[in-house]
Structure formats: C-alpha cells, structure tokens
Amino acid sequence: MSAVSVPPPKRLQKPLVVPHRHMFGPGPSNVPPRILEAGANPVIGHMHPEIFEIMNDIKSGIQYLFQTQNNMTLAVSGTGHTAMECAIFNTVEPGDSVLTAVNGIWGERAAEMAERIGGSWRLSDHCLILSQALLKYRPALFFLAHGESSTGVLHPLDGIGQLCHKYNCLFLVDSVASLGGAPLYMDKQGIDILYTGSQKVLNAPPGTAPISFSERACQKIFNRKSKPVSFFLDLSWLANYWGCDGKASRTYHHTGPVTAFYSLRESLAVLVEEGLENSWDRHQKVAEYFHRGLESMGLKLFVKDIKARLPTVTTIVAPRGYNWKDITSYIMKTHNLEISGGLGPSVGLVLRVGLMGRNSSKHSADMVLAALKDALQHCHKSKV
Numbered sequence: 397m398s399a400v401s402v403p404p405p406k407r408l409q410k411p412l413v414v415p416h417r418h419m420f421g422p423g424p425s426n427v428p429p430r431i432l433e434a435g436a437n438p439v440i441g442h443m444h445p446e447i448f449e450i451m452n453d454i455k456s457g458i459q460y461l462f463q464t465q466n467n468m469t470l471a472v473s474g475t476g477h478t479a480m481e482c483a484i485f486n487t488v489e490p491g492d493s494v495l496t497a498v499n500g501i502w503g504e505r506a507a508e509m510a511e512r513i514g515g516s517w518r519l520s521d522h523c524l525i526l527s528q529a530l531l532k533y534r535p536a537l538f539f540l541a542h543g544e545s546s547t548g549v550l551h552p553l554d555g556i557g558q559l560c561h562k563y564n565c566l567f568l569v570d571s572v573a574s575l576g577g578a579p580l581y582m583d584k585q586g587i588d589i590l591y592t593g594s595q596k597v598l599n600a601p602p603g604t605a606p607i608s609f610s611e612r613a614c615q616k617i618f619n620r621k622s623k624p625v626s627f628f629l630d631l632s633w634l635a636n637y638w639g640c641d642g643k644a645s646r647t648y649h650h651t652g653p654v655t656a657f658y659s660l661r662e663s664l665a666v667l668v669e670e671g672l673e674n675s676w677d678r679h680q681k682v683a684e685y686f687h688r689g690l691e692s693m694g695l696k697l698f699v700k701d702i703k704a705r706l707p708t709v710t711t712i713v714a715p716r717g718y719n720w721k722d723i724t725s726y727i728m729k730t731h732n733l734e735i736s737g738g739l740g741p742s743v744g745l746v747l748r749v750g751l752m753g754r755n756s757s758k759h760s761a762d763m764v765l766a767a768l769k770d771a772l773q774h775c776h777k778s779k780v
C-alpha cells in the first residue's frame with residue numbers, strides 16, 4: 397500500500413502545452429526569441445560574482461531607460477505591483493499622508509496601498525488643483541501614473557516635480573505602461589521615485605520591475621523613525637543586494653530570480669541597440685497609424701485629446717450594439733490574438749489594444765485592424 401494518500405495528478409503526466417498567441421492586449425507583450433533564449437541560460441547562484449555583474453548591467457540599462465544618474469537604481473523581484481508597494485511602503489510612515497492623482501485604476505490602487513499605512517487623499521479631475529492640494533494636505537508623497545493603461549491616458553509630467561518639492565513632497569511616477577514608448581526624463585523632470593514593469597515595452601516576461609530613487613527620496617527613506625512594514629521590500633536590504641549602498645559585501649536577503657534577470661538584461665540590451673529616442677518615435681508613429689486606421693473604420697477613440705493619447709495602449713470606445721466580450725472572444729478564437737476590455741473605471745466602456753516593444757509595428761497594427769473589422773462583421777449586433 398502506498399504511503400501517500402494524495403495520488404500523483406494525472407494532469408501533470410501530460411506534456412506542457414502553451415499556445416503561440418499575438419499578445420496585443422495591455423500586457424504582457426510577446427517576448428522575442430532573443431529574450432526568451434537569454435532566459436534559457438543555466439541557473440547560477442543569486443550571490444555569484446557573475447550575477448552581480450549582470451545586475452550591474454541591468455542597473456546601467458535602467459539608468460539609461462529612466463534617464464537618471466541615481467545610484468539607487470535596481471529591479472525588484474516581482475511585478476509592477478511589487479514596485480508600487482516598494483515605493484510606497486519604504487517612503488510612507490504612519491502619520492504621513494499621501495496624495496494620489498486618480499485618472500484610472502492605478503491611482504486608486506496606489507491610494508489603497510497608502511491607506512494601509514498612513515492617510516490618503518485622492519486628487520481627481522473635479523477636485524482641487526495640485527498646488528492647493530499640496531498646501532492643504534501636506535502629503536509626504538504624490539503619486540501619478542504617467543501612462544494610465546485603464547483609460548489610455550498619457551499624463552504630462554513637466555513642472556510637477558518642482559511643484560511637489562516646493563511643498564516638501566516626493567514625486568512618485570508609475571511608468572509601467574509608458575516607459576520606452578513615450579518620452580520621460582526622471583532627473584530633468586524632478587521625479588523622486590520611478591518604476592516600470594518588464595512585460596510591456598521591454599518585452600521581457602513578467603516578474604521583474606525596474607525602480608529608481610532620487611537622493612531626496614533616499615534622505616526620507618533612510619531617516620525613517622520606524623522600519624518599513626515589508627521586510628521583503630525594505631530598501632536598505634534591496635540596496636545592499638543590488639550593490640547600491642556602498643558596502644563592500646552583500647548579504648543574503650532573498651533568492652534573486654536569476655533567469656528573470658537574464659531576460660531583463662537582454663531586453664534592456666535590445667532597447668540600448670535601438671536607442672530610446674528611436675523607440676519613443678516608433679511607438680508614436682505606429683500609434684498614430686493605428687488610430688487613423690481605427691477612425692477610418694468608423695471606430696472612436698476613447699481619449700479625445702490627441703496629445704493625451706498613450707502611444708502604447710489604445711482605448712477604443714466599445715462599439716455600439718455589440719457586447720465587447722463577444723468581440724474579444726471572437727478575435728481570440730478566430731485570429732489567435734489578444735485584445736482586452738476595460739479595467740476598473742473603463743470596464744464595459746472600451747476595448748484596449750497594446751502595441752508595445754517589438755509589437756509596435758505597422759504590421760501588428762494592420763493585424764488588429766483586420767481582426768476588428770472581421771469581428772464587427774461576424775459578432776452579434778443588436779438592432780437598438
């Protein structure tokens with residue numbers, strides 16, 4: 397008689413099957429073979445000297461991508477949410493307040509994280525203007541999503557950092573959906589904490605999140621009265637693991653995801669080869685081409701102001717008379733292509749298409765346009 401009461405599952409005795417799919421939703425994007433192959437390298441120790449070299453390469457790549465000289469630049473082990481929590485949990489102490497700009501789901505999420513530690517205030521379009529809110533609430537941190545992937549809005553950044561600093565407030569920017577696809581200059585724009593994700597414009601698998609902290613942010617973080625609520629995301633530990641604290645030796649904190657580091661390094665190398673400005677330019681041109689194609693099919697863009705359209709993730713007004721789920725399912729089934737519906741406040745209102753990194757090409761845009769045209773002809777349309 398067997399000693400184990402739970403038998404080996406039959407499902408794991410079948411081979412792994414993963415379909416090839418066109419990943420044109422708001423992320424993850426397709427991972428090009430070069431980046432996938434980098435991830436297939438042998439696993440070595442997370443404290444081996446070769447890994448530290450790879451981590452140093454990643455750090456330089458992030459400094460270039462973010463346009464920053466910040467020494468406190470690294471990649472957290474986890475997705476965009478991990479970087480969000482890393483930024484907020486390290487900066488905010490009990491008693492501090494946080495102001496978040498809410499122009500979609502990400503401001504809401506940041507506010508919800510901040511509420512777990514300190515006071516949180518939301519700045520929506522109908523609320524006070526930023527300078528009044530900074531004066532009224534005296535926040536320690538102001539959060540803004542540069543690219544709101546739920547609504548497809550690109551928020552301008554110029555002047556905000558300087559305004560925050562006037563009120564002794566740190567400026568935190570989420571660029572998960574925009575970085576590499578739209579111009580951003582961390583140092584010049586006075587951004588104190590900036591993070592992104594690996595799975596969008598960078599075209600790496602999800603699971604690592606580049607982040608950087610200004611000198612001003614470090615001053616606040618390393619002079620806290622209490623320890624951050626998260627041990628895993630405590631910047632003093634992460635700074636040591638990433639060789640950012642000036643100490644001669646590194647101490648074990650967690651087992652860094654070495655395979656994910658290889659992929660991230662390769663994705664940064666691809667971006668370095670193309671050049672940041674060329675990447676911004678390509679995303680902008682492809683987005684404009686795609687938007688013209690949508691409009692010529694009679695579809696409407698959700699973001700009316702052309703300058704406020706995110707070049708990476710496009711929101712299309714859900715076509716009248718259709719159930720948006722019928723459209724996304726039809727396109728997945730018939731074209732093997734992912735586009736998605738809305739998220740948070742945009743659920744039911746929009747379809748979302750992401751053309752990011754290598755997927756930002758006229759060829760991919762044409763594929764989505766053809767798939768949408770086909771779906772509108774074949775999906776059920778109500779008469780009313």
Ligand code: PMP
Nearest residue numbers: 475476477502543545572573593
């Ligand atoms: N911020 C923005 C703007 C995003 O688009 C996303 C992912 N959709 C996130 C944060 C969270 O990233 P993740 O899903 O990798 O945790």
